[in-house]
Amino acid sequence: MTNNQAGVSGVAVAKLPANEDKIIPTASDKFVLTPYVEEIVQRAQGYLKAGYPVHFAGPAGTGKTTLAFHVAASLRRPVTLVHGNDEFGSSDLIGKDAGYSKKQVIDNFIHSVVKREEEMMQLWVDNRLTSACRNGDTLIYDEFNRSRPEANNVLLSVLSEGVLNLPGLRHRGEGYLDVHPDFHAIFTSNPEEYAGTHKAQDALLDRMITIRLEHPDLETEIEIVSKRSGIEWSEAQRIVRVMRTLRKVKKNQFKTTIRSGIAVGKVLAQSGGQARWDNSNFRRTCYDLFNVVTTNTSANNIKHREQLISEVIRKICSVKLIKLDKN
Numbered sequence: 001m002t003n004n005q006a007g008v009s010g011v012a013v014a015k016l017p018a019n020e021d022k023i024i025p026t027a028s029d030k031f032v033l034t035p036y037v038e039e040i041v042q043r044a045q046g047y048l049k050a051g052y053p054v055h056f057a058g059p060a061g062t063g064k065t066t067l068a069f070h071v072a073a074s075l076r077r078p079v080t081l082v083h084g085n086d087e088f089g090s091s092d093l094i095g096k097d098a099g100y101s102k103k104q105v106i107d108n109f110i111h112s113v114v115k116r117e118e119e120m121m122q123l124w125v126d127n128r129l130t131s132a133c134r135n136g137d138t139l140i141y142d143e144f145n146r147s148r149p150e151a152n153n154v155l156l157s158v159l160s161e162g163v164l165n166l167p168g169l170r171h172r173g174e175g176y177l178d179v180h181p182d183f184h185a186i187f188t189s190n191p192e193e194y195a196g197t198h199k200a201q202d203a204l205l206d207r208m209i210t211i212r213l214e215h216p217d218l219e220t221e222i223e224i225v226s227k228r229s230g231i232e233w234s235e236a237q238r239i240v241r242v243m244r245t246l247r248k249v250k251k252n253q254f255k256t257t258i259r260s261g262i263a264v265g266k267v268l269a270q271s272g273g274q275a276r277w278d279n280s281n282f283r284r285t286c287y288d289l290f291n292v293v294t295t296n297t298s299a300n301n302i303k304h305r306e307q308l309i310s311e312v313i314r315k316i317c318s319v320k321l322i323k324l325d326k327n
């Protein structure tokens with residue numbers, strides 16, 4: 001990604017003007033807006049309009065970040081993007097002192113007298129949250145629970161009182177910043193992720209409205225896989241039905257996500273083949289993408305899981321898929 005292009009997998013195309021630490025998201029024709037997506041978008045827009053931050057929470061690949069960008073684009077304000085990070089301190093959000101600047105005046109107006117005046121000034125550099133609050137931008141805080149709760153504490157007064165506490169600027173009489181009325185915040189998190197995440201403080205969750213996302217409905221998944229990979233709708237339908245059937249096999253824990261479906265579709269599009277059981281390339285790609293196992297899974301178990309995937313592909317691909325029912 002270059003400095004002038006930022007985006008979420010091509011869904012919301014975003015531009016970053018040179019010298020600006022911001023993104024201007026614009027609508028993209030790759031974004032899929034089915035009734036399922038539309039309902040979520042409208043709910044989020046309604047909450048933001050009412051002055052509440054929105055939090056998209058859901059498992060990996062359920063479209064949280066894509067939705068966050070799409071909803072942010074509809075606010076027509078620049079977007080400040082922050083990714084949660086375990087190493088963040090509050091200064092990574094608000095800013096910090098960046099040294100001193102020294103001003104020296106040497107007055108030699110009277111020939112025999114030299115007067116020297118020195119002034120030291122502390123230099124402060126705003127970080128992303130501060131500039132978003134100052135300018136009324138939209139903050140997207142992706143995977144905010146990857147940052148430690150202490151780092152996120154600065155958000156409490158921003159979200160409830162509309163005030164950003166900047167202790168580092170107290171000496172300049174700017175210790176509190178009134179948050180710009182156009183400022184909005186959209187958060188994302190994955191409550192199922194336990195590696196590298198922290199439990200968000202209740203006080204923060206209480207200040208936002210959480211929209212829980214699950215895997216989208218059948219129609220939406222097919223549309224996304226088809227549009228994002230470039231394969232025919234009918235081919236995407238087979239891939240998605242394989243994914244959705246595997247998801248129901250609880251014991252084997254197949255974590256098939258739209259992302260893996262898009263990847264299977266892209267490989268298929270590139271090889272020019274079809275999503276059929278007798279296409280060994282297709283079967284192999286499904287094993288590689290859908291059979292995600294841990295390092296200590298035995299070779300026997302991996303084989304068994306591949307057989308299961310193969311059976312599901314055979315079953316799905318042997319029926320004529322013309323009707324779209326929502327299961």
Ligand SMILES: Nc1ncnc2c1ncn2[C@@H]1O[C@H](COP(=O)(O)OP(=O)(O)OP(=O)(O)O)[C@@H](O)[C@H]1O
Nearest residue numbers: 009011030031032060061062063064065066224258
């Ligand atoms: N409405 C949509 N239109 C088009 N593509 C979408 C849509 N929703 C999701 N996608 C695609 O699905 C994939 C997963 O979406 P996204 O990255 O937003 O999920 P996520 O929930 O943020 O995932 P993670 O938790 O892993 O970061 C991406 O490739 C994205 O482009």
